[in-house]
Amino acid sequence: xxxxxPEKHAARRQVIxxxxxxxxxxxxxHGTSTAEICAEAGMSPGNLFHYFPTKHAIITAIVEEERxxxxxxxxELHESPDLFAALLGFMDVVLGLAADPVYSSLALEIAAExxxxxxxGELVAANDAELRAALSALIKAASGRGQIDxxxxxxxxxRWIAAIIDGIFGRIAVDPGFKPDQERPMMxxxxxxxxxxxP
Amino acid sequence: xxxxxPEKHAARRQVIxxxxxxxxxxxxxHGTSTAEICAEAGMSPGNLFHYFPTKHAIITAIVEEERxxxxxxxxELHESPDLFAALLGFMDVVLGLAADPVYSSLALEIAAExxxxxxxGELVAANDAELRAALSALIKAASGRGQIDxxxxxxxxxRWIAAIIDGIFGRIAVDPGFKPDQERPMMxxxxxxxxxxxP
Numbered sequence: 293x294x295x296x297x298p299e300k301h302a303a304r305r306q307v308i309x310x311x312x313x314x315x316x317x318x319x320x321x322h323g324t325s326t327a328e329i330c331a332e333a334g335m336s337p338g339n340l341f342h343y344f345p346t347k348h349a350i351i352t353a354i355v356e357e358e359r360x361x362x363x364x365x366x367x368e369l370h371e372s373p374d375l376f377a378a379l380l381g382f383m384d385v386v387l388g389l390a391a392d393p394v395y396s397s398l399a400l401e402i403a404a405e406x407x408x409x410x411x412x413g414e415l416v417a418a419n420d421a422e423l424r425a426a427l428s429a430l431i432k433a434a435s436g437r438g439q440i441d442x443x444x445x446x447x448x449x450x451r452w453i454a455a456i457i458d459g460i461f462g463r464i465a466v467d468p469g470f471k472p473d474q475e476r477p478m479m480x481x482x483x484x485x486x487x488x489x490x491p
Numbered sequence: 492x493x494x495x496x497p498e499k500h501a502a503r504r505q506v507i508x509x510x511x512x513x514x515x516x517x518x519x520x521h522g523t524s525t526a527e528i529c530a531e532a533g534m535s536p537g538n539l540f541h542y543f544p545t546k547h548a549i550i551t552a553i554v555e556e557e558r559x560x561x562x563x564x565x566x567e568l569h570e571s572p573d574l575f576a577a578l579l580g581f582m583d584v585v586l587g588l589a590a591d592p593v594y595s596s597l598a599l600e601i602a603a604e605x606x607x608x609x610x611x612g613e614l615v616a617a618n619d620a621e622l623r624a625a626l627s628a629l630i631k632a633a634s635g636r637g638q639i640d641x642x643x644x645x646x647x648x649x650r651w652i653a654a655i656i657d658g659i660f661g662r663i664a665v666d667p668g669f670k671p672d673q674e675r676p677m678m679x680x681x682x683x684x685x686x687x688x689x690p
Contacts, residue, residue, distance in 0.1 A: 404606055451662065455661060456658055466605070470654075
């Protein structure tokens with residue numbers, strides 16, 4: 293029996309995930325066939341099946357990848373000297389992702405799919421809970437250092453920041469005049485006034 | 492030929508729309524058959540077809556009804572002596588709608604459908620543009636009276652309030668801990684600090 297090289301296996305898996313993301317962003321989950329993902333990845337259906345038995349398994353992998361990337365980002369964030377500036381930096385990254393047509397299409401596809409598919413819905417809710425926990429911990433730590441207003445309850449503050457993140461992607465869906473790369477000053481004003489008002 | 496009584500016609504139409512809303516909230520647009528809408532409305536398929544040739548036409552009517560109700564609400568809002576208080580009142584109504592399981596399910600269904608169906612997408616985008624125009628006019632008028640900070644550009648401010656509204660419904664979709672009726676104080680704090688900071 294051939295041995296599986298884990299690095300090679302992970303690399304092939306990533307090729308498929310990236311190909312699927314490109315297809316999903318263009319035509320949606322339901323509009324994309326596994327044959328199209330194979331073509332985009334330059335792989336035979338049998339080969340693809342070896343890595344992902346279903347299209348659903350690929351979507352699951354995408355949501356899991358998103359979770360890991362967010363967790364990694366927040367681990368690094370906590371090392372910043374100014375935690376409010378770090379939060380603004382995170383929100384700038386969110387705006388940047390919203391400005392990326394592939395990422396934002398995919399995010400909106402995942403949100404819609406989460407309403408239709410119970411398993412994807414659970415994964416997305418778990419990711420959201422993890423994001424809120426990370427935001428809440430950041431607010432709490434920033435509050436302790438006087439970098440965020442102590443009157444903001446960390447959990448409630450995290451909820452409303454998560455709402456603002458959802459809202460940014462909501463804008464992409466319905467408002468062609470919303471240009472994320474031009475919205476940074478207004479977002480900074482909103483968050484600064486909300487979280488650290490002048491005494 | 493029988494004459495059509497316009498009032499009776501409108502009332503029958505409304506019965507169908509209300510029945511459809513109840514079905515859509517329970518099972519989604521795609522999970523609901525016209526037969527189920529007929530059963531809920533207590534009407535024969537032939538009779539339903541007379542008012543709405545397709546399920547799509549019913550969804551269109553729901554989005555149009557939403558548009559009219561929002562427009563009516565804002566017409567009355569402008570007569571308030573305190574326009575910032577009026578804006579907070581509107582946002583309280585939004586939170587109330589988010590707390591209503593039928594309304595919030597329907598709103599999320601419509602948002603998902605807007606991504607799949609071009610015509611529904613256009614209608615939703617037009618409603619959103621109208622809402623933003625109303626919010627922008629309200630901010631401008633409030634700013635003129637010193638009830639909202641003049642540093643807030645009305646159009647940009649309206650955009651971010653619309654994002655917050657989207658975000659509230661986003662919370663309903665993914666965060667079971669988000670209880671709209673308990674979130675009012677935090678929402679008021681957020682909007683008050685954003686739009687009318689203390690000098």
